[in-house]
Amino acid sequence: MELWYTENQNNHLRLSCKVNETLHVEKTPFQHLAVLDAPGFGRILVLDGIVQTTVWDEYMYHEMIVHIPLNTHPNPKKVLIIGGGDGGTAREVVRHPRVESVVMVEIDERVVAAARRYLPELSCEFDNPKLDLRFTDGIKHVGESADEYDVIIIDSTDPVGPAVGLFSKEFYQTVFKALKKDGLFVAQTESPLFNRDLIARIYGDIRSVFPVVRPYLTCVPSYPGGMWSFMMGSKRYDPISVEPDGVPPLGYRYYNAEIHRAAFALPQFLRESIGQV
Amino acid sequence: MELWYTENQNNHLRLSCKVNETLHVEKTPFQHLAVLDAPGFGRILVLDGIVQTTVWDEYMYHEMIVHIPLNTHPNPKKVLIIGGGDGGTAREVVRHPRVESVVMVEIDERVVAAARRYLPELSCEFDNPKLDLRFTDGIKHVGESADEYDVIIIDSTDPVGPAVGLFSKEFYQTVFKALKKDGLFVAQTESPLFNRDLIARIYGDIRSVFPVVRPYLTCVPSYPGGMWSFMMGSKRYDPISVEPDGVPPLGYRYYNAEIHRAAFALPQFLRESIGQV
Numbered sequence: 188m189e190l191w192y193t194e195n196q197n198n199h200l201r202l203s204c205k206v207n208e209t210l211h212v213e214k215t216p217f218q219h220l221a222v223l224d225a226p227g228f229g230r231i232l233v234l235d236g237i238v239q240t241t242v243w244d245e246y247m248y249h250e251m252i253v254h255i256p257l258n259t260h261p262n263p264k265k266v267l268i269i270g271g272g273d274g275g276t277a278r279e280v281v282r283h284p285r286v287e288s289v290v291m292v293e294i295d296e297r298v299v300a301a302a303r304r305y306l307p308e309l310s311c312e313f314d315n316p317k318l319d320l321r322f323t324d325g326i327k328h329v330g331e332s333a334d335e336y337d338v339i340i341i342d343s344t345d346p347v348g349p350a351v352g353l354f355s356k357e358f359y360q361t362v363f364k365a366l367k368k369d370g371l372f373v374a375q376t377e378s379p380l381f382n383r384d385l386i387a388r389i390y391g392d393i394r395s396v397f398p399v400v401r402p403y404l405t406c407v408p409s410y411p412g413g414m415w416s417f418m419m420g421s422k423r424y425d426p427i428s429v430e431p432d433g434v435p436p437l438g439y440r441y442y443n444a445e446i447h448r449a450a451f452a453l454p455q456f457l458r459e460s461i462g463q464v
Numbered sequence: 465m466e467l468w469y470t471e472n473q474n475n476h477l478r479l480s481c482k483v484n485e486t487l488h489v490e491k492t493p494f495q496h497l498a499v500l501d502a503p504g505f506g507r508i509l510v511l512d513g514i515v516q517t518t519v520w521d522e523y524m525y526h527e528m529i530v531h532i533p534l535n536t537h538p539n540p541k542k543v544l545i546i547g548g549g550d551g552g553t554a555r556e557v558v559r560h561p562r563v564e565s566v567v568m569v570e571i572d573e574r575v576v577a578a579a580r581r582y583l584p585e586l587s588c589e590f591d592n593p594k595l596d597l598r599f600t601d602g603i604k605h606v607g608e609s610a611d612e613y614d615v616i617i618i619d620s621t622d623p624v625g626p627a628v629g630l631f632s633k634e635f636y637q638t639v640f641k642a643l644k645k646d647g648l649f650v651a652q653t654e655s656p657l658f659n660r661d662l663i664a665r666i667y668g669d670i671r672s673v674f675p676v677v678r679p680y681l682t683c684v685p686s687y688p689g690g691m692w693s694f695m696m697g698s699k700r701y702d703p704i705s706v707e708p709d710g711v712p713p714l715g716y717r718y719y720n721a722e723i724h725r726a727a728f729a730l731p732q733f734l735r736e737s738i739g740q741v
Contacts, residue, residue, distance in 0.1 A: 191478070199482035199504035201468070205475070227476035244657075247731070380521075380685055406683065406691040406731075408657055413690010414683045445729035452726030454524070454683075454718045 192223055192231070194238055196411035197381055202238075204228055210305055215297035217349050222305040228409060230305055232273050234298070234344055240273050241409045242308050248375075249309075250442040251405040251450065252417055253279035256338050256373040257286065258434050258447060259419070259426040263337045264288070267365070269325035269353065271342035272298030274310035280340070281315045282437055289318045290336075294349055296322040326352050332365035339366060341374035346385070354385070356392035359420060363396050371399075371421035379404065380412040383460045390461040393420040401426050402461065403450040405441070416457075427451050469500055469508070471515055473688035474658055479515075481505055487582055492574035494626050499582040505686060507582055509550050511575070511621055517550050518686045519585050525652075526586075527719040528682040528727065529694055530556035533615050533650040534563065535711050535724060536696070536703040540614045541565070544642070546602035546630065548619035549575030551587035557617070558592045559714055566595045567613075571626055573599040603629050609642035616643060618651035623662065631662070633669035636697060640673050648676075648698035656681065657689040660737045667738040670697040678703050679738065680727040682718070693734075704728050 193203040204225050211222040221233040229242030240248065253276055257263045263283065268276050268291040280289050293299055299320070302310040313320060321328070329339070339362055343350040352358055353374070362372050376382075376389050386402065394400045397420035407415045419426055431444035458464060470480040481502050488499040498510040506519030517525065530553055534540045540560065545553050545568040557566050570576055576597070579587040590597060598605070606616070616639055620627040629635055630651070639649050653659075653666050663679065670677045674697035684692045696703055708721035735741060 193480075197504070199502065201478075201480040203470075203478040203480065205477075225476065227474065406689075408689035408691065412683075412685035414685065439732050441731045441733065443729075443732045443735070446731060449726035449729030452720075452722035454723060455716045455720045456718065458720070 192225070192233075194236065200411065202409070202411070211301055213297060213301070215295050217295040220297060220301055222301055231409075232302070232306060235348060237345060238409050239344065240275060240309065242306065244408050245273070245275050245309060246440045247405055248407045248415065249275035249279050250439055251403075252276060252340055252342055252373055252375060254283070254437070254439065254442045255403060255417070255426055255447060255450065256340060256371055256419060257283045259421070259424050259429055260338050260369075260371055261424070265335065265337050266290075267292070267329070267332070267336045267339045269329070269339065269341045269343065270294075270350070271340070273302045273306055274299070274313055276340055276342045277315075277318055278309060278312040281312045281317050284435060286317065291318060291320045292323055292325045292328045293320070294322070294324055326358060326361070329358070329361045329365045334364075334367055336366055337370050339370070339372035341372065343375060345377065354389060356395065359393050359396045362420070363422075366422060369423040371419060371424060373417050373419045376402070376416045376418045378411050379414055379416045379454070379457050383457070386416055386418075386457070387460045387462075389418055393418055397421060399423070399425050401451055402453060402457070404453070405450060469502070469510075471513065477688065479686070479688070481508075488578055490574060490578070492572050494572040497574060497578055499578055508686075509579070509583060512625060514622060515686050516621065517552060517586065519583065521685050522550075522552050522586060523717045524682055525684045525692065526552035526556050527716055528680075529553060529617060529619055529650055529652060531560070531714070531716065531719045532680060532694070532703055532724060532727065533617060533648055533696060534560045536698070536701050536706055537615050537646075537648055538701070542612065542614050543567070544569070544606070544609070544613045544616045546606070546616065546618045546620065547571075547627070548617070550579045550583055551576070551590055553617055553619045554592075554595055555586060555589040558589045558594050561712060563594065568595060568597045569600055569602045569605045570597070571599070571601055603635060603638070606635070606638045606642045611641075611644055613643055614647050616647070616649035618649065620652060622654065631666060633672065636670050636673045639697070640699070643699060646700040648696060648701060650694050650696045653679070653693045653695045655688050656691055656693045656731070656734050660734070663693055663734070664737045664739075666695055670695055674698060676700070676702050678728055679730060679734070681730070682727060
């Protein structure tokens with residue numbers, strides 16, 4: 188018998204991968220959660236029927252959502268992670284030498300429990316003494332913080348269900364207040380191929396709140412189209428001004444000093460989407 | 465009734481897209497040829513069961529295989545295209561202002577005939593007076609040329625079937641001879657995610673023949689994993705030395721001066737594959 192997992196990436200595109208077995212299926216208070224084991228991708232975390240991360244390609248996402256902001260800020264001592272329940276973002280944050288403390292706010296404790304059990308490659312730093320892991324609403328936590336964080340990383344699901352509020356202008360305003368006077372934040376902002384209007388809207392919203400706004404790109408083969416976007420809003424530091432010697436050697440698998448700079452080069456169609464012609 | 469086209473990208477990964485209709489199916493002397501019409505991708509050219517190009521994302525491939533080499537060479541007067549039967553590469557080459565003549569050598573006349581009929585967005589320059597279109601073996605043509613071309617573009621299918629000889633060290637040596645004394649060439653060199661060993665071998669082979677060798681990347685959502693590689697071998701000019709004012713404004717959709725430079729930034733795993741640590 189062959190078992191295949193198929194994801195409808197949109198109305199007309201499906202990605203399917205062969206599956207060895209379904210390791211876990213659960214309805215949490217927030218979403219449907221599954222962990223699959225696949226010969227190509229290794230273990231796969233699926234939330235509400237959408238691939239969140241696979242052991243095979245997770246580093247292309249996690250290194251880029253973490254080391255771009257941490258190497259842009261000259262002294263990222265205190266970091267907040269919103270979401271990121273699989274643990275990959277926390278794993279990358281705690282190994283940065285200038286990070287002293289990390290608060291991670293994940294709304295769904297069951298995602299963390301599944302990652303602890305099934306995704307040790309990602310969840311391996313949940314017990315790191317630098318990390319303060321809290322199960323509550325990220326929007327509420329940010330709203331109660333003021334002048335507190337150097338860097339905030341928003342590692343959310345797609346803008347449907349529990350994550351929808353994380354993609355709003357009002358939220359970016361509370362993020363601004365929660366950051367110190369030279370703080371910056373990064374959010375995952377979906378596919379530039381399939382979500383151009385969303386990215387244009389987010390770009391405009393962040394630009395109305397932060398003096399520096401920079402979209403950047405990576406490749407994530409298990410996400411629709413393979414190309415993925417992030418957006419940085421920063422009060423002072425510009426990520427494209429980082430010099431190669433500002434990138435500490437941490438044994439990256441995707442990221443490096445050249446990728447840091449190159450990630451901000453936007454294809455012409457995307458420049459046009461956000462009004463940079 | 466719903467019709468879906470499914471491609472086995474490897475043993476454990478399948479990409480499927482909804483299809484409105486099959487416009488054309490044919491067994492040519494060289495390969496199986498089909499043209500599909502799809503709601504997401506527009507028309508799709510399929511050779512031997514592998515997607516070659518789609519109207520929706522072809523520019524991400526064709527602009528990158530053409531404008532990187534043409535803007536690296538300061539005076540690309542005479543250009544050779546090997547393959548490229550869909551016409552997208554020829555379309556991009558002829559609109560470059562310094563190109564005076566183009567020889568295009570496609571082994572399979574039936575691909576060109578299908579492109580003329582079904583893919584007008586790609587085949588629109590087949591009758592351009594700059595273009596000399598010949599139906600013969602590209603390896604033979606290159607072997608009969610000496611000191612003739614400024615730029616050679618190898619727009620082949622995968623290294624199976626008719627294209628296998630285009631991925632050999634012996635072929636790169638004949639390409640060297642066919643180029644003028646400051647000539648350069650580019651070849652499509654498959655997926656960096658799924659063909660790392662092949663890319664490492666090609667890199668070594670081209671490096672043993674050409675003084676300058678530069679791999680570079682683009683995104684092609686309809687190809688496996690979304691990330692795609694090209695390799696340039698050059699006798700004199702280095703593509704990473706091109707200044708922004710060396711990029712003429714030609715109404716690109718993907719490529720631009722920033723992308724020209726950024727495409728040569730390689731993810732760490734790929735640097736390691738080719739021995740650039």
